[in-house]
Every structure is written in C-alpha cells, then in structure tokens.
Amino acid sequence: MSAPSGTAANERPGPEPVLDLQPETLPGRMRHVGRDLHDSLRLWRLCWTLSWLDVKLRYRGSVLGPFWLTASTAVMIAAMSLLYTTLFHIAVAGYIPFLSLSLVLWGFIGGVVNEGSTCFTQAEGMIRSMRLPYGLHAARCIIRNIMVLLHNVVVVLVVFAIFRVWPGAQALRALPGAALWLADALAACLLLGTLGARYRDIPPIVASLMQIFFFVSPIIWKPELITAGHAWLQLNPFYSLIEVVRRPLLGEHGSAHLWPLALGYSGVLWLAALLLFMRMRARLAYWI
C-alpha cells in the first residue's frame, strides 16, 4: 500500500493527512498562514533542490557553470574600481573593499526583491498541478539568492585579502543583521509575490524602484559623504538595513544606533506582508 510514502512528512498524531477546506474566517486565516509556513519548512529538502537546480540551470552547458556568477562579479568590481579610482581619484585601499562588499550585498537585496515579485507567478506550473505551501516558493527565491551570494562572496574575500582588510571577530557582529535580512527577505517575497500575482505591473515597477534605490542608497558611495541632511538618509529603509550588516563586515563600529531604525522598518514590512498574505493566500491559485 501507500504507507511508506510521506510518513515522515505527514501530520503528527493522526496517520492521515486531512485536507479540510472552506472559506476562511479570521482565526482560520491566521492558522492557515502558520500552517503554510510550517509546511514550507518541512519541505526544506525540496526547496533546497529547487533552488540549486535554478542556479545550475542558468549556467547549464557553460564551461564555468555557476562560477560565471563569481567571474562576472569579479569583472564588474574590477571595472568599477578602475573607473572610480581613476576618474574620481578616490583612495583605492579604503574604497575598493567597501565597493565590492556593497555591490555583492546589494546584489542579494536586489535579487530577492526583484525575483520575489515573481516568486508565485513563476511557479505557475507547480501551483496549478498540486497543492503546495506558498512559503515554499518564497523560500526558493531566497535560498536561490543566498546561493548566488555565496558564489559572489569569493570575490569579496579576494579583494579583502589583496587590500589586507580583515574584520576579524568584529565580523561576527553581522550575524544578527543577517538574521534580520533573512526574516525581511521572507516577508518581502510573500508581500511582493502576492502583489505580483494579482497585478502583473508590480514586477517592472519594483525593478525600476530598485534601480533608483541603488543610487540613493549608500552602495557605491559611502554614507559619510553626506554631510548635510543625514536625517534624510534615514528615511531610506535600505540605509539602516545595509549598515547593520556591512559595517561589522568591514570591521567598523557604530551601527548600534541604526538598529532601532532597521527593526522598525522590518516590523512594518512584516506587518504588511502578514496582513496581505493572510487575506489573499487562498486566492493566489485563482490569480495565477
């Protein structure tokens, strides 16, 4: 019989998975979101495989494979470093480690936000052929981008080694920030993915907004450059979120005052994501 299948995955005390669906009431909605995220977690192996195949597939047939990610990032950072230091006469030693780390981190943020807005529409085939928790598609987007990030981190390490920048134990202080990023990434994917499934204009809008944010956030320029109107910078949610991870990784102190800001923006993001996803989760399949 079918018993061996899914024994580990199935519900705890009852031997049977039971599907009981009806229009949702408010407590039901909250419970179902919890269940969705919990089920997504249980399918971590599937999620991992899907994400890895996504990365592999992009470069299937090429000689370098996913290491094209590393190579193209290296080329971009080398070119930008050359350009900026010769053009603007910025001191190389301080700037290039900063620039490479910033670009790689921004690559992750941009990747999650942009791909997050299509995380459900892209999984159309899967969503329409079987019942799966929606958190899985969001997590797939995040894990895929973490894998890309890990390929790019190699470049940063090389740059750090060349310029003998070593954050030491200070780097460990980036961990809480990284955890916050993960939580925010999930919220962003759920929020933008739901919006993107309903309104197909959302992905291009998000893409152009992210382009603007790339320039108005301190990615290629150091935040210290802004002397007047530093307060304005704090209105940009990416500023505090980037700094709580980047500063420790560069071995710098002084990101503590940015934490309340980062947590505040994350709280708003999570609230929005939860409210929308709770309301619309059951409708997603109808929109796709």
Added chain:
Amino acid sequence: MGEVASSTACVEVRDLHVTFPLYHGSARTLRRTLARVANARFEQDSQQRMVVQALRGISFSLAPGDRLGLVGGNGAGKTTLLRALAGIYEPVAGRVTVRGEINALLDTNLGMNVELTGRENITLRGLHAGLSPKRIRSVEEDVQTFAELGSFLDMPVRTYSSGMVVRLGFALATSIRPRVLLMDEWFLAGDTNFMLKAQGRLEQLVRQAEILVISTHQIDVISAWCTRVLWMDHGMIRMQGSPDEVLPAYLRDAEEGAGRPETGDA
C-alpha cells in the same frame, strides 16, 4: 503500514462553489479562464467585478472503494472540480474534506520542468511527495525500467520525443501510490502500443487507490472502471448515480446536442 490501515480515506464535498475573478488588464488570465470555461457563466459579484462561476453548489461524498467518473462537455467544470479536490483551488463557498494522501494527475506534464533532466524531475516529484532519498532512488529505478528512457534519463526533458515525455510522466505519476487518486483525461491519451503496456500498471494503481476520481470523455473507461458517475453541466451536477443510470442519459443528450454549436470539442 498498520497504522494507516486503521483509518479510511474519504472525500466529502458540500455545496462547493468556485468562482474565478476576471480582472481588467490581465488578458493572460482572462484568456485562459475563458478557454477553460468555454461556455462561461458570467456574473458580477458584490464588488462589480466580472466573475466566472466555474462550480455552483456541488455536493457529493465518496467512501473507500468508490470510483467516480466525471463526465460533461468542455468547460463543464470537471478539471476545476479535480483541482478543488486536490486543494489547489480553495472553496469560495462550501466545504471540501479529503482524508488520505492525494495524488493528482492533472497537468499534461505534471509540473515537469523541461529544462531539467528526467532524473532531476523524478527527484523533484519524489520530494514533493515527501519521500525519503532512499525511496526516491527506488522510484527512479522503477521509472527507468518502465519508461525505457535509457541514457535519455540524464538529458533535459526538452530533448525528449513527445512519446518519451508521456512515458516519463506516466511512469513517474504511477510510481507514487496515493490513497486518493485524482486523474484528468489527458492521462488516458497515448498511442495504442503504449496504452497496452500502460494498462496493467494503471489498473494496479487504480485498484490500490481507495478512492478514484477520474474525468474523461471516454465512455468505455468509465463503464469499465467506475462505480459511480457524476454528470456535470455548466458547473452544476446534472445527474449522478451508477454508470448504468447516468451514461445512457448522458450519451442521449450528447447526441442531441451534437448539432448545437456551443461546445467545440477539442
């Protein structure tokens, strides 16, 4: 295995309504929905949106041993009903309860990714079903033997001939044994040689499932396999009962309606 035997599978559908919204500007969805619900039932809901009522007040229940055949013209709501049973479309009104593992064979390619190799698709499908790595390997062997793909198993599915895709999809779908089996009609389409080979395997799968719901235009399949028939029309149940009762009435109606232009049978 013993623990599972103690409880029984069941399907219960009560006053199920499924309604698709038709949004402005999403021509893609609009077109698809229209194609699926060929003779659509348009209406405006409370917010003045256009909606298609794909299912209207469906009620039935199935016990272990029941084999339900869904018949009806294109756009009668058969596939939508299967999707609702699989938990893909959550009810707009009413209630759906399904006890027991479900395997839904709805999509022509079962959500296979054609860029991935056959082997990778097998792994993904196994992981969907929550199988352990060891079980996935045994599924892989099983599929390899049945589908006779040879070295193509490590090639992207996009390089397969259509026959190979059907063999792979079929072998894959039938190697995961559910207690509640939902099948759409595409599954029975295939060339004669393949169907002869597939028949034994399919019958075994059908026999092992406690509950079967199958949607098809092939009346002989219904009369051979099904113990009950649900005749759907415009999202509602036109008639239900044993094949002996329902099929003659359905066929009579189909003959009469053959002249009518409203359903373009593909």
